[in-house]
Amino acid sequence: MSTRRLPVYLLLDTSGSMRGEPLHSVNVGLQAMLSTLRQDPYALESVHLAIITFDTEAQVFMPLTPLDQVRFTGIEIPNSGATFMGAALNLLTACVDSDVKKSSADSKGDWRPLVFLMTDGSPSDLHAFREAIPEVKKRNFGSILACAAGPKAKQDYLLELTDRVVTMDTMDAAAFSGFFKWVSASVAVGSSSAGLAGPVSLPPPPPEVQLVF
Secondary structure, eight states, X not given: OXXXXXXXXXXXXXXXXXXXXXXXXXXXXXXXXXXXHHTOHHHHHHEEEEEXXXXXXXXXXXXXXXXXXXXXXXXXXXXXXXXXXXXXXXXXXXXXXXXXXXXXXXXXXXXXXXEEEEESSOOSSHHHHHHHHHHHHHTOOSEEEEEEESTTOOHHHHHHHOSOEEEESOOSHHHHHHHHHHHHHHHHHHHHSTTOSSOOOXXXXXXXXXXEO
């Protein structure tokens, strides 16, 4: 009998402003997150991870993959680029519609997916972003968490998508590693409490990451 999966989608801003240290810090943070989750038996059993990147276009950097099979080599960034967050949300709903198994009369489907979106800016395709939000909300995610990283990130747009928004003042390695540690703790909580009907309750964030209420 196969274990029910917990799909986790990471939507990561790879626009031009993320070049250099921010992206390096994201790659290091992602590696640390993967090794933390691999030490968690609940997560190892159920978590499937997908990564969507967005700049002048949105693309599936890594399709939904079982945690123990993830081979992460690091994300690269184009030389410049806008922040097509609406395109990323549209790609997310398309992926969820094709990836996530629904329950049927004779089998249990996947757990409700978790989504983590991180950006250091605001949507360049604001109209598409706003049109995508109702579609995202129809998909009944277990939790959608958005992170506004650095001084130029606009949390107001993210609050239109979810009431769970965090901010990071700086974009150095400590801040990103704090964020990804928190994501891994949240995923671990999600994988051990995956049967809950309400939103997954998240652990308190580390000091580098502030919750917005």
